[in-house]
Amino acid sequence: MTTTLDTAAVPLTIDDATADLLFREARTVKRFTDEEVTDEHIAAAYDLMRWGPTSMNISPLRYLVVRGTEAKDRLCAYTMEGNHAGIHAAPLTLVLAADLDFHVHMDRLAPHAPGIGDHFASQPALADSMGRMNATLQAGYFITALRAAGLQVGPMGISDAEGLDADLFAGTAWKSLFIVNVGHAVADVEGATHPRAARLESHEVSRVL
């Protein structure tokens, strides 16, 4: 594929407003209103995203809900200083993580594959790579689902993931991936979002075998 394909003629199954909401007009948000985001609101997004496919249905994504100055300060210790103001400005910040002990749930998640939990338990390197990859895939579903639930997001990296895990996830096998500020965007205010950055065209990112 070396030329731009005409995709305008392809009918989408979702309507234009939804395509804009979830994808085309969705923006990374830096400034949020004071409106609260409840645990139920996040759980509603989770209840959508959890149906997305993972390898063997291992479903390793986990999330930590961080609210309030004290908890935010504790989180900020593991992020770049340039992100601290943004974390504090959001009504809620999620730490997305992969649970490398996902094997404990496999009897329920994959009853069609008896013993698969023990298989993962006995192969920690496999559990590590599959857990992180599938949780990251689920993070893509989650970001889309948060938007479907009417929330806006601002993802940010973690500068000291090992330190965060040792502190906030002590006693678990949760391994942090990245954080997501969540809330409602300040409308039409300069600085609420970054300027829109370009994306690559389909012919630049694809080949045909």
Place this chain on the structure above:
Amino acid sequence: MTTTLDTAAVPLTIDDATADLLFREARTVKRFTDEEVTDEHIAAAYDLMRWGPTSMNISPLRYLVVRGTEAKDRLCAYTMEGNHAGIHAAPLTLVLAADLDFHVHMDRLAPHAPGIGDHFASQPALADSMGRMNATLQAGYFITALRAAGLQVGPMGISDAEGLDADLFAGTAWKSLFIVNVGHAVADVEGATHPRAARLESHEVSRVL
């Protein structure tokens, strides 16, 4: 969060039919109709998913389109034998990959961060981890976008990713992640999908700091 949260009262911004299409009723598909899937159709899904956020907008996801017996046979050499019939039965199979040379596009993708491309070019370990993580995140957007474009998907693992990369991605820095069979599901036929597997409840996957 140790109890089930009442999410039924949380209004979604998308309608119920769309929530079912993209998430709640979407299923991993094993058997497809013969209906062709065009490059334009895949590009239409790409044109949606490409707007999803990535770190510094690095946008490393790439995809290889595989059609026809000869190309499918070449791909199957790098997948488990149990998956070969499914790969051949799909009208089209995508190989999703991370381009670890994403730095070459950074002047266009991140004009607000001059020199960031050179930064990534000089740190291959960082480019590897960021490229794979962000491409996997984009794969989550892509699976959702393929469904939004009216297609059904069946993701599968790759058993010999290094071999695949050396063969199908020779001369590039593309690193394969997993494959996705794409097409239209056979309606109401036993075996078209797996039995629906359970998912974890929000209180089982979350904590509050």
